Amino acid sequence: MDCTMIVLDDVSKSFDGGQSYAVRELSLDVKDGETLVLLGSSGCGKTTTLKMINRLIEPTSGTIHVDGRDITKQDPVVLRRSVGYVFQGIGLFPHYRVIQNVEIVPKLAGWPASNRRRRAREVLELVGLPPDEFSGRFPDELSGGQQQRIGVARALAANPKYLLMDEPFGALDAITRDSLQQELKSLSKRLGKTIVFVTHDIFEALTLADRIAVLHEGRLQQVDTPQRVLTEPTTPFVRELFEKPARQLATFQGAD
Amino acid sequence: MGADWLQSVSNWLDFAAGRMPEVWFRTGQHLVLTGVSTGLAIAIGLPLGILASTRPWLRATVLAAIGVLQTIPSLAMLAILLALVGKIGAVPAIIALTIYALLPIVRNTVTGIEGVPHEVVEAARGIGMTRRQQLRMVQLPLAMPVMIAGIRTAAVVGVGIATLSAFIGAGGLGQFINRGLALSNMQLILLGAIPAALLAVLVDGVIAATAWGMEPIRQHEKGGLKAKLKPVALAMPLLLVTLGVYAAFENRSTAANHSGKTIRIGSKNFTEQLILGELMAQMIEAHTELAVDRRFNLGGTMICHEALAAGEIDLYAEYTGTGLVTVLKRPVESDADRVFNMVRAEYKKKFNLEWLEPFGFNNTYALTVRKSDACDRGWQTISDLAKSADRLRAGFTAEFSERADGYPGLRKAYGFSFAAVHDLEPSLMYQAVAKGEVDVICAFTTDGRIAAYDLQPLADNRRFFPPYFAAGVMRSDFLQDHLEVRDVLARLSGVLDDKTMQRLNFEMDEKGRHLKDVIRDFLQEQGLLNKQF
Numbered sequence: 001m002d003c004t005m006i007v008l009d010d011v012s013k014s015f016d017g018g019q020s021y022a023v024r025e026l027s028l029d030v031k032d033g034e035t036l037v038l039l040g041s042s043g044c045g046k047t048t049t050l051k052m053i054n055r056l057i058e059p060t061s062g063t064i065h066v067d068g069r070d071i072t073k074q075d076p077v078v079l080r081r082s083v084g085y086v087f088q089g090i091g092l093f094p095h096y097r098v099i100q101n102v103e104i105v106p107k108l109a110g111w112p113a114s115n116r117r118r119r120a121r122e123v124l125e126l127v128g129l130p131p132d133e134f135s136g137r138f139p140d141e142l143s144g145g146q147q148q149r150i151g152v153a154r155a156l157a158a159n160p161k162y163l164l165m166d167e168p169f170g171a172l173d174a175i176t177r178d179s180l181q182q183e184l185k186s187l188s189k190r191l192g193k194t195i196v197f198v199t200h201d202i203f204e205a206l207t208l209a210d211r212i213a214v215l216h217e218g219r220l221q222q223v224d225t226p227q228r229v230l231t232e233p234t235t236p237f238v239r240e241l242f243e244k245p246a247r248q249l250a251t252f253q254g255a256d
Numbered sequence: 257m258g259a260d261w262l263q264s265v266s267n268w269l270d271f272a273a274g275r276m277p278e279v280w281f282r283t284g285q286h287l288v289l290t291g292v293s294t295g296l297a298i299a300i301g302l303p304l305g306i307l308a309s310t311r312p313w314l315r316a317t318v319l320a321a322i323g324v325l326q327t328i329p330s331l332a333m334l335a336i337l338l339a340l341v342g343k344i345g346a347v348p349a350i351i352a353l354t355i356y357a358l359l360p361i362v363r364n365t366v367t368g369i370e371g372v373p374h375e376v377v378e379a380a381r382g383i384g385m386t387r388r389q390q391l392r393m394v395q396l397p398l399a400m401p402v403m404i405a406g407i408r409t410a411a412v413v414g415v416g417i418a419t420l421s422a423f424i425g426a427g428g429l430g431q432f433i434n435r436g437l438a439l440s441n442m443q444l445i446l447l448g449a450i451p452a453a454l455l456a457v458l459v460d461g462v463i464a465a466t467a468w469g470m471e472p473i474r475q476h477e478k479g480g481l482k483a484k485l486k487p488v489a490l491a492m493p494l495l496l497v498t499l500g501v502y503a504a505f506e507n508r509s510t511a512a513n514h515s516g517k518t519i520r521i522g523s524k525n526f527t528e529q530l531i532l533g534e535l536m537a538q539m540i541e542a543h544t545e546l547a548v549d550r551r552f553n554l555g556g557t558m559i560c561h562e563a564l565a566a567g568e569i570d571l572y573a574e575y576t577g578t579g580l581v582t583v584l585k586r587p588v589e590s591d592a593d594r595v596f597n598m599v600r601a602e603y604k605k606k607f608n609l610e611w612l613e614p615f616g617f618n619n620t621y622a623l624t625v626r627k628s629d630a631c632d633r634g635w636q637t638i639s640d641l642a643k644s645a646d647r648l649r650a651g652f653t654a655e656f657s658e659r660a661d662g663y664p665g666l667r668k669a670y671g672f673s674f675a676a677v678h679d680l681e682p683s684l685m686y687q688a689v690a691k692g693e694v695d696v697i698c699a700f701t702t703d704g705r706i707a708a709y710d711l712q713p714l715a716d717n718r719r720f721f722p723p724y725f726a727a728g729v730m731r732s733d734f735l736q737d738h739l740e741v742r743d744v745l746a747r748l749s750g751v752l753d754d755k756t757m758q759r760l761n762f763e764m765d766e767k768g769r770h771l772k773d774v775i776r777d778f779l780q781e782q783g784l785l786n787k788q789f
Contacts, residue, residue: 056382081384091379095397095472105383136475154383 005194006030006053006162011062013048018060022048024218026062035188035195036223037205040215046198047088049215050164053196054083066162081109084155088166088198090147092139098124098150099135105158116157123153128183145176152184156191163188163195169204181207202245206230214238271443279432283451284503286428289346289421290414290459291497293353297410301358302403305365306391315366326359330420335558338424342566344554349418349426356417357410364406368399401467408463415456419448423525423555425563429455434553437683438526441768462496465489517545519734519741522560522569523552526682527764528619528702528726528757532573534775535752536728536745542785543744556655557582565607570734571741575619575724579603579611581661588661592618592723603729610735612728612745615752617702620724621656622713623666624699626689630712637717638670641696645672651680651694661722662698669720683765686711702754704762726752751782 013023023045030036038046051057055076064071071079092101099120106116121131127149139147148168155163169177185208188195199205205212206226214221222234230246233239308315337348372395380394419430432448469489477483519540523533530552537548551569554560561583563569579599580586589595600611623638635641656662657679667673680688689697690709699706699713728745763774779785
């Protein structure tokens with residue numbers, strides 16, 4: 001079954017009335033159950049692309065379909081509730097306790113209180129934070145890694161098919177980041193979520209991605225599996241981008 | 257020195273102890289005025305601030321409009337409101353206080369909402385909150401501390417501004433301060449100022465406690481003392497308002513019990529006006545069936561006149577010259593009989609108000625200098641003074657600086673200008689000239705302080721200053737029902753000449769005696785309290 005769940009067709013975005021483009025003529029498919037990583041340096045348009053998928057930003061031209069439906073024909077509020085979003089920075093609500101932060105999307109969607117409480121405890125368990133210990137705390141009583149787990153739990157709470165993740169682990173130390181990456185990888189396979197993940201970290205992309213989409217100055221350079229972008233770059237930019245990590249990898253393996 | 261200081265504190269404490277019931281009652285009034293106006297300002301200001309934060313053009317307009325309202329001087333505000341609502345008392349006072357409280361509340365609401373971190377608002381939007389939900393669930397709760405800080409500023413400033421309510425007959429602690437200023441009585445001023453300052457500190461503390469009580473209880477605080485105290489902190493403002501209402505209305509019931517007819521007598525906010533008000537009040541109490549409601553210390557001529565015209569008071573003492581120039585806006589006139597006949601006829605026609613028989617003294621302006629200067633320089637008339645006017649500093653009341661029959665007219669009549677003119681509060685004006693901070697003031701001819709401070713009034717050799725004979729002004733309908741009032745007050749005329757008024761003013765201003773005692777002693781000494789005519 002080859003289901004294409006998110007389709008971007010010739011999407012462009014300009015913030016200054018057409019003088020310059022943040023995203024230019026981008027066409028991209030995201031398949032059911034895959035993790036697609038948007039990779040590029042800052043200013044390449046990856047976050048803009050992600051935000052266009054749940055209409056935090058409206059494209060200047062082109063169309064986006066989610067589940068086969070043109071998103072401009074949908075109520076943005078309903079669309080956003082059906083797509084989990086993990087924010088750069090953390091975006092937790094500082095005045096809500098952990099449990100309230102996690103159950104917010106089900107609450108907005110009108111779930112009965114007992115259901116959403118049960119579900120919130122379930123996802124807290126899922127992200128490795130025992131609910132009995134953490135439910136009643138406020139975000140500022142958690143470490144950075146714990147806060148980011150809450151961010152993931154919040155995105156998962158309403159059980160969306162899709163997760164949009166905007167550099168969620170960018171601010172964490174290397175060790176915490178590594179363990180969260182591993183957990184996310186196993187979690188996404190276990191739950192069968194379709195994930196669009198934005199990062200500027202090449203190793204993070206190689207670790208998590210089923211496919212990597214490389215963006216440069218608003219244009220798509222190549223979409224392929226990690227293996228193929230490493231070994232068969234189609235543009236000079238992609239070759240250069242992966243040259244150094246590939247060399248490091250080789251040295252590392254050689255020394256081993 | 258130390259002992260002197262202790263002695264004056266102990267004197268003041270005795271003085272205050274004797275007036276505790278009134279202090280309690282005025283504090284209650286003060287709290288109610290501040291509480292109600294702050295409450296109204298919150299009810300208007302929060303929605304306005306929220307609305308303004310959503311639209312940039314509205315934000316600019318609203319903040320500018322409220323900023324302009326804020327700059328209206330308080331007495332002008334009271335006079336405008338009196339003209340608009342046609343009432344003295346709590347209503348215009350509360351409207352004015354509400355207007356002044358709006359700015360900090362609206363501004364902090366806007367600032368608070370705008371200060372919520374952008375990424376939190378974007379997260380709220382990104383997870384699927386509607387605009388309304390973003391505001392209600394995220395922006396407002398996070399803006400709350402800043403909004404409460406605004407309310408706190410408004411309430412504390414409100415306690416200070418509420419002292420002005422006394423000018424428009426709404427009571428409060430300002431009553432003591434006004435009376436104290438009018439009588440130059442520091443003990444009275446402190447009787448209003450100290451409780452007002454304490455009240456400001458208390459209100460500030462209570463709102464701070466409320467804000468603290470609104471903070472959620474943290475995990476590690478559960479079951480602790482803090483967790484138990486928070487609900488108590490939340491109840492504090494309610495407690496304070498209840499206390500205020502109780503203090504303000506506790507003895508209302510007894511006052512309202514009086515069954516007979518009442519006459520409401522007003523006065524302006526200076527000593528002579530208080531004396532005239534009290535003289536009329538005691539004469540009426542002694543010789544008629546009427547009860548007297550004293551609404552003294554209203555903030556100036558226009559507030560008294562508007563209050564009388566609107567039926568908020570029935571009687572107050574006015575001066576013929578003031579009626580002609582300030583109220584009727586007629587040109588200056590120097591013939592006493594003509595002036596009296598003109599104001600009597602015009603008041604009847606325009607306002608349906610009745611001028612009673614003048615008391616007999618003429619309290620006109622006199623340019624007044626230190627006696628030592630007058631001797632050294634040989635000043636006897638205003639024309640003498642005019643020669644060196646360009647080197648002299650004048651201290652005038654704000655009213656004198658503006659009125660056609662004050663400084664502007666004087667300049668034309670004598671053809672000179674002073675080097676500098678400072679607007680001064682009447683009781684400060686005399687001190688300023690005595691201490692040499694100004695050289696010339698606009699004293700009143702009946703003022704006891706002319707003698708007390710060793711001052712010399714200069715002769716008005718060009719007869720510029722119009723006559724200011726004082727007389728009761730009364731509502732015509734009230735007079736028709738109570739002709740006995742006119743007859744009773746007529747017994748005062750001829751008794752009050754310039755010298756007598758100077759003496760009574762002096763008793764109050766310099767000796768700091770109680771108003772009621774001074775008047776009772778004077779009336780007894782004149783035999784005016786005797787029942788037989």
